[in-house]
Amino acid sequence: MSKYKLKKKGLQSAIRKIFDRQPDQKYNAKEISAILQITDKNMRKLVLSILNDLKSENFLNEFQKGYFILNDSFTNHFIGTVDSTSRGAAYIVSKDRDGDIYVSQENMNKAFHGDEVEVEIIRQKKHKTEGRITKIIKRKAVKFVGTLDVRKKFAFLILDNNKINVDLYIPLEKLKGAKTGQKVIARMTTWPKGVDSPYGEVLKVIGSPGNNDAEMYSILFKNEFEITFPQEVIEEAETVGIELDQEEVKNRKDLRDKLTFTIDPFDAKDFDDALSYEVLENGNVEVGVHIADVSQYVQPGTAMDAEALKRGNSVYLEDRVIPMLPEQLSNMACSLRPNEDKFAFSAIFELDEKGNVLKEWFGKTVIHSDYRFAYEDAQDVIEGKSDTLKEEILAMDKIAKTIRKDRMKNGALSIESEEVSFVFDEDGMPNGVVKKVSKDANKLIEEFMLLANKRVALFVGKLPGDKGSNNQFIYRCHDKPSLEKLKTFSVFIEKFDYDLEFENVNNVAQKINGLLEKIKDAPEYGLIQTMAIRSMAKANYQTNNIGHYGLSFDYYTHFTSPIRRYADLVVHRLLQDKLDHKQKNYGNTLNEISEHISAQERKAIESERESNKFFQAKFLQDKVGEEFEGTVSGLADFGMFVKMNDNHCEGMITMQSLPNGSYYFDNDKFQIVGRRNDEVFNFGDQVKVKVIGVDMLKKQVDLELV
Structure with missing residues (x-):
């Protein structure tokens, strides 16, 4: 032995x-x-x-x-980033290997979500590599937001971030006057050996749980977005005046006599884009896509530029916007407001009646917006309810529809994400829900923005003589979907008696578009469209151009929203370099920027999703006990999610609360099945539910089946 x-x-x-x-x-x-x-x-x-x-x-x-x-080529240790799960385990994402490394809770070694760590592989199976964290190289965060639980001799901070599976132990003398139940920001000070929880101290009280400001601050802080701008950024922004520099005006193409207008949401303040329209003598039309010239005011190397890069994009929460640029620029100096002269970066196209580009011009301009339409106003013109700029709007709508039709014929996906927003009263309480519908006016703007983005990408990104792509450029890329995810989607839609087989990715768009067109009036339309989106890859920014699958474009970038996206600001600079015949080599800088702004975009989406969940819970807080018709929108081993048909809010029925005995989740068939009866729950089932509880701390709505 x-x-x-x-x-x-x-x-x-x-x-x-x-x-x-x-x-x-x-x-x-x-x-x-x-x-x-x-x-x-x-x-x-x-x-x-x-x-x-x-x-x-x-x-x-x-x-x-x-x-x-x-084996000389084998390494047992990798450097990577912790991507935690809500159950305490994590996956380590490393650039040095293809697959992620799974780390169980007991092998986390005090690492948190987002930390840079060294991980040792301890077990390798066919489809799973397991490891243990051996060293924390760099903490992602040492400041956290959460809710205080003050006891007799000590306090705990229960963290808002459910991906961090410990509480922060805070001695009473480190509370700085904070009381139990308050939301605070605290700093981790130490984590003694052999102790389950790290020690910390309170830095700032931000409010009470359930308070809009406190909750939004918490969401933003958790996702590393700052609410306020550094003083040096504010001071730089205050030097930017509304009046145009007349010497700079002389250097630009003057388009102030061209009929120009904006179409935006009714409550918009940051007008990124404007359109101009003119019928030419030869019968063709000239459409100008005029974009706010942020690059005129935000120069590389300035505090404003560094802060814009750090943020990456504006964040649109349910009840507020956290802008990428100070309001002096985003809402004033750069914004293409009506009846004001503004600097723009323009893409001007000569088009025939089918929307084919016959000529194009890119350059710096000065414009004057004559009209400001809300989407609803422009839609009224299209529907014959208004005569304001009727000839121009109808002509552009006709061209946009032709371009869109051709785009779909070329293999673009006709999927629109289902968006819901809340209506607020004077006290900031949600008192109504509005489902956003994309109508012809929205699609008119969308098509001309897509055209400008595509043509800029071709102009700067495509090397002459069909020699491939310029890697000194930032593209907006969307990879092909995986057949595995498409097969899951096929199984999902079988629940509604629809049959789609995906042998390869070449005809996916055509099949999905056909299905969505066929079922556009069916109650399951929104759910199937959402699942179709989830079966696709996520778009991101890259210097290595792989094209945009969803739009069916070989070349695509973001040029049209520099007030709210840093990518567009960089693309403006790269476009100007091309126009000035400057051949710069940025080395790896553009690649680093692409990775960073892609990550910031994901954080912004997560912030927006959390904001929506909070206001869903708040909207339903006074509706406990009420019953609603709903649609089964998600299934898991712990229960099922139901989206209520009238208010579009989502809640969960736990597996334990289902009536008539025990149930289990059949992973192969995507069903919840009764063990003691024949009852089965599928995606899309119509059910009646009662709201039985609302947890504002978890932003969670509990339902039971009626």
């Missing part, structure tokens, strides 16, 4: 250490057994089995038959 009575897991770890310490030494099973003082026959067989396992994992090479040596 072995001296150490080693089990397989411990034995494998011990064998790994032998080879790690002697990377140039070869060993056979007998020699390894001798080093570990293993004499038992069965244990020696286990040693040989482990050596072969380590060979199949590429940790070892078989130097000659029966003799093993450390």
Whole structure:
């Protein structure tokens, strides 16, 4: 019997250490057994089995038959970023390997979500690599927001971030006057060895749970967005005046005599884009897409530019906007407000009646917006309810519809995300829900913005002579969907008796578009459209152009919203370099910017989603006990989600609360099935539910089946 009575897991770890310490030494099973003082026959067989396992994992090479040596190309340690789950485990995402490394809660070694860590691989299976965190290289955050629980001799901060699975222990003398139940920002000060929770101190009280300002501040803080601008940024912004520099006006194409107008949401303040329209003598039309020239005011190397890059984009919460640029620029100097002269970066196209681009011009301009339409106003013109700029709006609508039709024919996806927004009273309480519908006026603007983005990408990003793409540029890319996700989508829509088979990705758009057109008036339309979006890859920014699958464009970028997206500001600068015939080499800078702003975009989306969840809970807070018709919108092993048909809010029915006995989730069939009866719940089922509870802390609505 072995001296150490080693089990397989411990034995494998011990064998790994032998080879790690002697990377140039070869060993056979007998020699390894001798080093570990293993004499038992069965244990020696286990040693040989482990050596072969380590060979199949590429940790070892078989130097000659029966003799093993450390594989030079194999590394057992990786540097990566912690992506935690709400249950305490995590996946380590490393640039040095293809797949993620799973780390169980007991192997986290005090690491938090977002930390940069060193991880050691401890187990490798066919579809799963497991590891343990050996070192925290850099903490992502040491400041946290949460709700205080003050006890007699100490306090705990229950963190808002459900991806961090510990509370912060706070001594009473470190509370700074904060009371139990308040939301605060606290700093982690130390984490003593052998103690379950890190120690901290309160830095700032931000309000009470359920208060709009406190909750929105919490969401933004958790996702690392600042509400206020640094003083030096404010001071720079205050030097920017509304009046145009007349010397700069002389350097630009003057388009102030062109009929120009904006179409935006009724409550918009930051007008990024304007359109101009003119019928030419040859019968063609000239459409100008005029974009706020933020690059005139925000120069590289300034505090405003550094802050805009840090933020990456504006964040649109339900009841407020956190702008990328100070309001002096976003709502005043840069905004293309009506009846004011403004600097713009313009893309001007000569188009025939089918929307084909016959000529194009890009450059710096000065414009004057004559009209400011809300989407509803422009829609009234299209529907014949208003005559304001009737000829121009109808002509542009006709061209936009032709361009859109061609885009769909070329393989673009006709999917629109379902957006719901809240109506607020004077006290900031949500008292109504509005479902946003994309009508012809929205699509008119969308098509001309897509045209400008596409043509700028072709102009700057496409190398002459069909030689590929310029990697000194930022593209907006969207990868092809995976067949695995599409198969999941196929199984999902079978629940509604629809049949789509995806043999390859070439005809996906055509099939999904056909299905959505067929069911556009069906009650399950919104749910199927949402699931179609989830089956697609996520768009991002890259210097390596792979095209945009969803739009069916080989070249695409973001040029049309520099007030609210840093990507567009950089694209403006790159476009100007091209126009000035400057060939700059940015090295890896553009790649780093692309990665950063893609990450910031994901955080903004998460913030917006959390904001919506909070106001859903707040809207339903006084409706506990009321019953609603709803649609099953999600299924999981812990229960099912139901979206209420009238108010579009979503809640959850736990598995335990389902009536008539126990239920389980059938992962293969995507169903919740009763163990003691024949009852089955599918996506899209129409059900009646009662609101039985609202947890404002968790932003969660609890339902039960009626």
